[in-house]
Amino acid sequence: SEDCFKINPDYVRSFVFESKLMPSTWIVIRIDGCHFHRFSDVHEFNKPNDKQALDLMNLCAVAVLEEFQDIVFSYGVSDEYSFVLKKDSQLYQRQASKIVSAVVSFFSSVYVMKWKDVFQEKDLKYPPSFDGRAVCYPSNEILQDYLAWRQVDCHINNQYNTCFWSLVKLGKSKTEAQNYLKGTQAREKNELLLKEFGINYNTLPLMFRQGSSIFRVKTENTAMLESDASSIVKTETKIIREYCNIIEQSFWEAHPSILN
Numbered sequence: 001s002e003d004c005f006k007i008n009p010d011y012v013r014s015f016v017f018e019s020k021l022m023p024s025t026w027i028v029i030r031i032d033g034c035h036f037h038r039f040s041d042v043h044e045f046n047k048p049n050d051k052q053a054l055d056l057m058n059l060c061a062v063a064v065l066e067e068f069q070d071i072v073f074s075y076g077v078s079d080e081y082s083f084v085l086k087k088d089s090q091l092y093q094r095q096a097s098k099i100v101s102a103v104v105s106f107f108s109s110v111y112v113m114k115w116k117d118v119f120q121e122k123d124l125k126y127p128p129s130f131d132g133r134a135v136c137y138p139s140n141e142i143l144q145d146y147l148a149w150r151q152v153d154c155h156i157n158n159q160y161n162t163c164f165w166s167l168v169k170l171g172k173s174k175t176e177a178q179n180y181l182k183g184t185q186a187r188e189k190n191e192l193l194l195k196e197f198g199i200n201y202n203t204l205p206l207m208f209r210q211g212s213s214i215f216r217v218k219t220e221n222t223a224m225l226e227s228d229a230s231s232i233v234k235t236e237t238k239i240i241r242e243y244c245n246i247i248e249q250s251f252w253e254a255h256p257s258i259l260n
Ligand code: ATP
Pocket: 032, 033, 034, 035, 036, 037, 038, 040, 045, 046, 047, 048, 049, 050, 051, 053, 054, 078, 079
């Protein structure tokens, strides 16, 4: 009937609740693969670390930085990635649900599109999905603490998983391996790896131990002008990937443009 045209749009819109992220704070969008325990099983990821799967996550992150210019830094490990938006970003007027949904759906689409670039020999068996959340960090120090927390988590999980999968590959059941490792300290885990498996933890690939950092750097190119022999400085921004320690202050000192 014609009645549907009588609805007052202002009344309907009045129910929309826009949650805006606090102004002038770093926005971190953290995405995480949904049920990747299962996804990694079904797609037969190498355990504990499938390099190709991590490469794919990194390709997606580069694409996200290319798409969203306000992202200054990102850090990834396992099936998760954290994206840091600059403090004064006005992306979607800082509406949390808009930013999170745009980043997470873009990441998921790229993951599917680039799957075959990385896994030439493996079919994607079902559509992967990711969840996402937004958190604001009011100061550089707190943002750095957040990122350090993720990198510490990477280290602890990787050390545990390296022991766990070594024991499983030796023939122990998953429960036995779990019980064997219960309550062991970092030093004991490193000893176990060295004595039982001949693995020196500190020589494992940096990507596995430190996670991946993908960020923008400004490079200054000085070009000489032929006409008047004066030079101009052109600033270019490029996206780079490093497997580095981001807990130490020296990383942030070496890349002052990230947080400024
Ligand atoms: P949730 O939906 O709650 O996030 P989940 O199964 O994804 O559940 P996570 O805590 O996110 O649980 O852990 C991700 C799991 O995915 C890891 O435990 C690991 O088994 C697997 N995984 C992710 N990336 C890799 C990789 N590159 N190589 C091997 N396994 C991986």
